[in-house]
Amino acid sequence: MTHETSQMPLPPAARSSEDSSGRRLGWNKVPEVTVYFWIIKVLCTTVGETAADLLNEKAGLGLTGVSLLMSGLLAVVLVFQFRAKTYRAGVYWLAVALISVVGTLVSDNLTDNMGVPLETTTTVFAVILAIVFVLWYRRERTLSIHHIDTTSRESFYWLAVLFTFALGTSAGDLLSERMDLGYWLSAVLFGLAIAAVALAHFKLGVDAVWSFWIAYVLTRPLGASIGDYLSQPTSDGGLGLGTVITSVLFLAVILGLVVYLSVTRKDVAQPQRVGYPA
Structure with missing residues (x-):
């Protein structure tokens, strides 16, 4: 969702901490924001919801023990x-x-x-x-x-x-409790909210950085709603797959995508010539 003008990539020989003008030369430590980024992010938020429930239910450590x-x-x-x-x-x-x-x-x-x-x-x-x-x-x-x-x-x-994960969890739970929308309708609502943020950025010129972080927060309740819909019993409005199957399924997809990106390096940013401030 973010887009900035790319800067001149450095040749391999120039990849050091500073150049002759004192500007920093470095590699970005996080991935480029591509469609893969958002897919894996939503999948991770879903796993965050179902895995937390699974560990709390099966590990026998209690909520505090699992947290530690x-x-x-x-x-x-x-x-x-x-x-x-x-x-x-x-x-x-x-x-x-x-x-x-x-x-x-x-x-x-x-x-x-x-x-x-x-x-x-x-x-x-x-x-x-x-x-x-x-x-x-x-x-x-x-x-x-x-x-x-x-x-x-x-x-x-x-x-x-x-x-953002903690905020998304609390805000998502608060909204779902107050509005009592159900899992799938909550997922649709948060999906539409993310689409609105994307539209505001790409069509109305809303700041890229703030658009990114707002969408980042919203993906947490989106992923949680999807996870709950898949894992919760049919009597509670879910599909009844359970936390084990849902967690394993999403982890497998995440692993496949991460392996793909590790091999293709489609989400790796080019080294940039960065000044102060950036």
Whole structure:
């Protein structure tokens, strides 16, 4: 959904930290925003919903125990993500899949274990996300995902991703409870909202960065609605596939797409000549 004018790619010999004019030369640590990006993102959000439910039901650790386990796994994967010199599809999307589960569990812990109202969690996560964006922009003078090429920018990026998942979970649950739309109708509603954001960007010139992040938040309740529709019993308005089958099915599709992208490198950004600020 984002589009920026591409910059001159560097020849292999010039891929160093700075050139003679002092401008940074780097590789973007996140994928290009293509149709593959949005497909895998929605699939990851679906897995985040069904896997969180599955682990909570089957692991016997309780919501808190599962949250600690998945947070630990996420921390390990993020270490590999930060240490990587370039974008690696497998590591990146594994981090997104895990952070989708953790973001869901953060919201569920607050509402289910601590009794915090969804109105409160939705507001708090929205405020925290806004603070992350403000701090990110004040430090880097950009929120562009086309220039995630420093540790600082990558740190802000993953913080924003985490709170978009938490916000999307709380806001989606709040809307579904208040409107009682059912799973498939909720999915249609959130799909139309994303389409409206895309239309506003491409036809009305709404800022690319904000369009991207708004759509990023909306994909969370979209994916959750799809996951619930597939996994929940028919008596509750779902298809009754269960969390195991739904999680395995979507994970298999994610794995296939990530392998494809790893081989073809269709979502790899070209190295860019980046100045300060970007």
